[in-house]
Amino acid sequence: MTIPITSRPTITDVARLCGLSKATVSKALNAPEGGSPLIAEPTRMKVLDVARSLGYRPSWRATTLARKRSQTIAIAYSSATGAVPRGVYFEVVDGLEAELSARDYLPTFLHLRGVDERVDRVLGDARFDGLISLGVIDPAVLRLARDYGLPCVLINSGADDTWPRVNVNDVQGSGEAVKHLLALGHTNILYYAGLTMFRHPSAQQRYDAYRRGMADAGLTPAEPFIGTADEFVKHLIALGDARPTAVIDYEHWSAIRLLQALWRAGISVPNDMSLVTFNDTHPVADVIPPLTTVALPGREMAKRAVDMLLKRLDGGDATPTTLVLDEKLVVRESTAPPRRAT
Amino acid sequence: MTIPITSRPTITDVARLCGLSKATVSKALNAPEGGSPLIAEPTRMKVLDVARSLGYRPSWRATTLARKRSQTIAIAYSSATGAVPRGVYFEVVDGLEAELSARDYLPTFLHLRGVDERVDRVLGDARFDGLISLGVIDPAVLRLARDYGLPCVLINSGADDTWPRVNVNDVQGSGEAVKHLLALGHTNILYYAGLTMFRHPSAQQRYDAYRRGMADAGLTPAEPFIGTADEFVKHLIALGDARPTAVIDYEHWSAIRLLQALWRAGISVPNDMSLVTFNDTHPVADVIPPLTTVALPGREMAKRAVDMLLKRLDGGDATPTTLVLDEKLVVRESTAPPRRAT
DNA sequence: CTGAAAGCGCTTACAG
DNA sequence: CTGAAAGCGCTTACAG
Numbered sequence: 272m273t274i275p276i277t278s279r280p281t282i283t284d285v286a287r288l289c290g291l292s293k294a295t296v297s298k299a300l301n302a303p304e305g306g307s308p309l310i311a312e313p314t315r316m317k318v319l320d321v322a323r324s325l326g327y328r329p330s331w332r333a334t335t336l337a338r339k340r341s342q343t344i345a346i347a348y349s350s351a352t353g354a355v356p357r358g359v360y361f362e363v364v365d366g367l368e369a370e371l372s373a374r375d376y377l378p379t380f381l382h383l384r385g386v387d388e389r390v391d392r393v394l395g396d397a398r399f400d401g402l403i404s405l406g407v408i409d410p411a412v413l414r415l416a417r418d419y420g421l422p423c424v425l426i427n428s429g430a431d432d433t434w435p436r437v438n439v440n441d442v443q444g445s446g447e448a449v450k451h452l453l454a455l456g457h458t459n460i461l462y463y464a465g466l467t468m469f470r471h472p473s474a475q476q477r478y479d480a481y482r483r484g485m486a487d488a489g490l491t492p493a494e495p496f497i498g499t500a501d502e503f504v505k506h507l508i509a510l511g512d513a514r515p516t517a518v519i520d521y522e523h524w525s526a527i528r529l530l531q532a533l534w535r536a537g538i539s540v541p542n543d544m545s546l547v548t549f550n551d552t553h554p555v556a557d558v559i560p561p562l563t564t565v566a567l568p569g570r571e572m573a574k575r576a577v578d579m580l581l582k583r584l585d586g587g588d589a590t591p592t593t594l595v596l597d598e599k600l601v602v603r604e605s606t607a608p609p610r611r612a613t
Numbered sequence: 614m615t616i617p618i619t620s621r622p623t624i625t626d627v628a629r630l631c632g633l634s635k636a637t638v639s640k641a642l643n644a645p646e647g648g649s650p651l652i653a654e655p656t657r658m659k660v661l662d663v664a665r666s667l668g669y670r671p672s673w674r675a676t677t678l679a680r681k682r683s684q685t686i687a688i689a690y691s692s693a694t695g696a697v698p699r700g701v702y703f704e705v706v707d708g709l710e711a712e713l714s715a716r717d718y719l720p721t722f723l724h725l726r727g728v729d730e731r732v733d734r735v736l737g738d739a740r741f742d743g744l745i746s747l748g749v750i751d752p753a754v755l756r757l758a759r760d761y762g763l764p765c766v767l768i769n770s771g772a773d774d775t776w777p778r779v780n781v782n783d784v785q786g787s788g789e790a791v792k793h794l795l796a797l798g799h800t801n802i803l804y805y806a807g808l809t810m811f812r813h814p815s816a817q818q819r820y821d822a823y824r825r826g827m828a829d830a831g832l833t834p835a836e837p838f839i840g841t842a843d844e845f846v847k848h849l850i851a852l853g854d855a856r857p858t859a860v861i862d863y864e865h866w867s868a869i870r871l872l873q874a875l876w877r878a879g880i881s882v883p884n885d886m887s888l889v890t891f892n893d894t895h896p897v898a899d900v901i902p903p904l905t906t907v908a909l910p911g912r913e914m915a916k917r918a919v920d921m922l923l924k925r926l927d928g929g930d931a932t933p934t935t936l937v938l939d940e941k942l943v944v945r946e947s948t949a950p951p952r953r954a955t
Numbered sequence: 956c957t958g959a960a961a962g963c964g965c966t967t968a969c970a971g
Numbered sequence: 972c973t974g975a976a977a978g979c980g981c982t983t984a985c986a987g
Binding site for chain 2: 279330331334336341372377379380382396418530531534561
């Protein structure tokens, strides 16, 4: 039964074969499974039968135009690493996809590289019912969305916008990381900020929490180290006796690279140096050694964002609220008491 | 300039303000930048001006219906690991996204978990102009696509279908891995197949090439080992003096896990054991030690697949051909000559 | 409960 | 070069 795209059966075909009007067929097709007072049950059955035998499928192109709903949500993010959200957002993306498709929406991943004509077009062409952004988002994109009347929800945007947001409690999460190291007996702890320090507000908050945690324990926090993993390790070695016994790395990919750099330098984790990082996504548990990390509640973030957006689409409360979800320390093998305890 | 979605300007608004018909406005809007003999240049300029000042954007919903083209391509894959294609397909996905958007198409990632009603609906609702599948694909999906007249191109499907395909030369790639180990002086080489052995034809071909490579060198190939990384390491240890000096792992995530298991067992890579795997995607170069691996030509695969599909959509040759692209060995630090050379 | 008509916002022959 | 009309494939008041 090959149906060339040029000759898909339409609602008109179904109507003709049923001897009914298109309007009635439409009602029958859209009536709930149990039947509806708007349509005679025998009529409904007949329409369904004919439709099935014809291999009829409603055209989304037409439905979308007529109903003013595309059941499609843009998942927008800008990423240096590629066309698809990785690392931190694996779980979030999984959650969004599951949550949306359970509610009969289809997500479209929108990889933004700046705001070019293409982005303007796709945001403005009424293809989406709404937009969920991941991570730091270009304000220009949000402006476009507003101009085009596209409702948004922001995940981890950091932006102080007027859209509903779900954020993550980096202060609390980072605080737990510090407490964990302090509890193990560390007193000399450094914060490694990678190359992209403070481009994301999370990085800033994580560092702030480190400062506070150290200060509260009567210790002096250090400036964040910014540079490549190799540079950081060189720095550590240059420190000699003042070398820290523990490091907090702002992000897990960076931590994996740092693990390698330390290994090259012959510095053993966790024997010579404890390491704790952020994000509990693959492959942090598979590296050498398995990383102690602060996990973000990815599924929960996704669920909440979808809830907020769909509620808005269904005409619910449009007051932009900000949800802040807690993070959770996952202890594995990259942290241990300092070898030469005081 | 906030335009509520309920009051987006339409082509009718533009026409009215220009004192022109919708037909003429449509022509003006769609004429090439330089102008066209079908439309007076001053008219075109005026329409463009008014459209811009109005913040007019053509509705994709309407255009798609009228033109019978959605400029949207489904990227379909089934994945146990999540909503988004990972690992092997990072590069391919990047390539597809770049290639498609350069040609004015938008990809929609379609995460398939079996063929349920949802898949049937989305494949049948004429939302896509075509479909590109990644990896092993359920024949039922392909059948649906054919029923609904949706043109497909298959990447690494392994299926012996009647759709155009781009495949990868696993026999050649795996052969290079074996040759590399032989050249280093290894004679006792094992093939580790992970847990999912032979679910994907690639795994089979890689193993076959290993067999042949060994035999050609006058060595006896071993049966593939199937099991977890821990089980495999236990097996290696049990081998005692017969323990191999090199291992080929069918896939890079598996190799990363194996690296960890070997580390726990105190077996050093590459000193005690060389390891080569497949796929050159993040983070294979960042682990301990950086992995020697057989790279797949991801960008090339993507480019070719898009070429094939769009050619087909533009009415070009529809004969299903199969393209086979070579793989390429990337030598890093997980391979070395055997310590105790014969 | 069913149907005729208009509408969603575009494009496409076809006249003129 | 411009426009009137029909059409893409649905849905939605509104009558009956």
